[in-house]
Amino acid sequence: MNVLAIDTATYASGAALLQDGIVRSEKVTFLKKNHSIRVMPAVDHVLSEADVTPADLDHIIVGEGPGSYTGVRIGVTTAKSLAWALDIPATGVSSLEVLAERGGMFHGRIFSFFDARRGQVYGGVYERDAAGGLKQVQPDALKLMTDFTAELAEAEGEILCLSPDLAQHEDVLKETLAHRAVFGRLQDMYPHPADVLAVGMRKEAAQSVHALAPNYGQLAEAEKKRVEAEKGGRHG
Amino acid sequence: MSETSTLILAIETSCDETAAAVIENGRYVRANAVASQIETHKLYGGVVPEIASRQHVEQMTIVMEKAMREAGVTFQDLTAVAVTEGPGLVGALLVGVNAAKAVAYAHSLPLVPVHHLAGHIYANRLVHDVKYPLLSLIVSGGHTELVYMPEEGVYELIGETRDDAVGEAYDKVARTLGLPYPGGPAVDQLAQTGEASLEFPRAWLEEGSYDFSFSGLKSSVLNTLHNATQRNVELAREDVACSFQASVVDVLVTKTAAAAKAYDVEQVLLAGGVAANQTLREAMETKMAAEGRQLLVPPLWLCTDNAAMIGAAADVAYRSGARADLDLNAKPGLALK
Numbered sequence A: 001m002n003v004l005a006i007d008t009a010t011y012a013s014g015a016a017l018l019q020d021g022i023v024r025s026e027k028v029t030f031l032k033k034n035h036s037i038r039v040m041p042a043v044d045h046v047l048s049e050a051d052v053t054p055a056d057l058d059h060i061i062v063g064e065g066p067g068s069y070t071g072v073r074i075g076v077t078t079a080k081s082l083a084w085a086l087d088i089p090a091t092g093v094s095s096l097e098v099l100a101e102r103g104g105m106f107h108g109r110i111f112s113f114f115d116a117r118r119g120q121v122y123g124g125v126y127e128r129d130a131a132g133g134l135k136q137v138q139p140d141a142l143k144l145m146t147d148f149t150a151e152l153a154e155a156e157g158e159i160l161c162l163s164p165d166l167a168q169h170e171d172v173l174k175e176t177l178a179h180r181a182v183f184g185r186l187q188d189m190y191p192h193p194a195d196v197l198a199v200g201m202r203k204e205a206a207q208s209v210h211a212l213a214p215n216y217g218q219l220a221e222a223e224k225k226r227v228e229a230e231k232g233g234r235h236g
Numbered sequence B: 001m002s003e004t005s006t007l008i009l010a011i012e013t014s015c016d017e018t019a020a021a022v023i024e025n026g027r028y029v030r031a032n033a034v035a036s037q038i039e040t041h042k043l044y045g046g047v048v049p050e051i052a053s054r055q056h057v058e059q060m061t062i063v064m065e066k067a068m069r070e071a072g073v074t075f076q077d078l079t080a081v082a083v084t085e086g087p088g089l090v091g092a093l094l095v096g097v098n099a100a101k102a103v104a105y106a107h108s109l110p111l112v113p114v115h116h117l118a119g120h121i122y123a124n125r126l127v128h129d130v131k132y133p134l135l136s137l138i139v140s141g142g143h144t145e146l147v148y149m150p151e152e153g154v155y156e157l158i159g160e161t162r163d164d165a166v167g168e169a170y171d172k173v174a175r176t177l178g179l180p181y182p183g184g185p186a187v188d189q190l191a192q193t194g195e196a197s198l199e200f201p202r203a204w205l206e207e208g209s210y211d212f213s214f215s216g217l218k219s220s221v222l223n224t225l226h227n228a229t230q231r232n233v234e235l236a237r238e239d240v241a242c243s244f245q246a247s248v249v250d251v252l253v254t255k256t257a258a259a260a261k262a263y264d265v266e267q268v269l270l271a272g273g274v275a276a277n278q279t280l281r282e283a284m285e286t287k288m289a290a291e292g293r294q295l296l297v298p299p300l301w302l303c304t305d306n307a308a309m310i311g312a313a314a315d316v317a318y319r320s321g322a323r324a325d326l327d328l329n330a331k332p333g334l335a336l337k
């Protein structure tokens, strides 16, 4: 059984190969630009290092976002096109759950988030369950950071905060959660392709490869404006 | 040039059409599948790049599957996978480029990068015998280019727009006249009932230039309409449409004819969505016939963006050895070489 993971949802971009339950190879970079240049060479790298050909693949898993709009499109397009061409199943996984997976066996709440500008973040709150999986305490959402911290402040226990954008939000987390806020290690602040494998292996594959789509976390700007205008038109 | 036959899966996502085609020997359309987004973009009065990119991701594999099924071919039958690498909307191009790389990699197929304008020109090769040297005028919502081709696969950009593309000018004028998007067909239709009674400017630019400019014309139309409203004068919309179109067609035909003469070409090819414009076609036909040159215009389905034209151009590129690696990227501002 050969499973390929692809992830370009955040600055972290790369691929990993799971073979017979072992992560054989992994390639990841954390660079702002050019996921489109790097992702297929990364796929080729993890396969050829393990002497696996595309035809040997059984399943593909991809980080579907939220994250960078362009990033998730590159990853999802690559994953679904590969799966379609090879006639194998594909699974999309939440990029926030993938990041939460970096929390390892931390017992407590894991808060993973990506900055979404204007004080907002895409965030998810998870907890490790008895079976070793992740249980969602609060659904992934786009909200003000202060809304997340207000909710987290109500619960008890330590909260592991994981984010590549921690620097922009560290102060508010420390202010509102005080000593209850703990922070991930250097290498745990961004999702790794091997985490995509771990999360994806616990999920069902998409019904159809065609249905695999990015999770942008919000409508496009133009759509938002149109929806607003329609609402305005109806009410006044 | 190799005489072996080719069967190419071609992909095009440079703007608002998700398209895939299977083309045999660069001439025969085995399948041509398009998922058009025009109904979506109509809601916004023009193409919204982010929404176009999102729809491409949703449609891409569906459209590729449709093309492969209609053509009745398997991946093992294919010679190569071709894709538009540019120019176009970067987010839109990225979807096609990454899909093409994945399919090529999955089946160890050569990957052939294609310039979008080469596609528009070679659309003609799917329905006509193309003879060199030739001149092509490419006109659409995104393009206004004059390309000279001394021989197969060699492109020389001799003129382009310095501001708005023709189609953009049509869209803006249409909006001011209260006509729907896309503006081209709507303005052309309204113009049929009007007279070219208003004097709008024609931008000839410097002596001998084959470049275009439509922003002055567009402003002049908008100002004329605005002034009429201010002075409470009724302007016949059909006359505005007709006069605007007369100016556009005059410039396009005159510049193309001058270039055709200077480069002494046998054939003139019309390409791009605006090539569907009846008034432009007729004026170009009359002018070229008078000067003893042959005008080639592809049918409408080959004028607008499609993947069949990319497959036609890819055959030429493939035979001349053009290949891309797995690090191929979208090139939104790609120049024609």
Ligand SMILES: [Zn+2]
Residues within 6 Å of the ligand: B116, B120, B140, B142, B143, B272, B304, B305
């Ligand atoms: Zn075009």
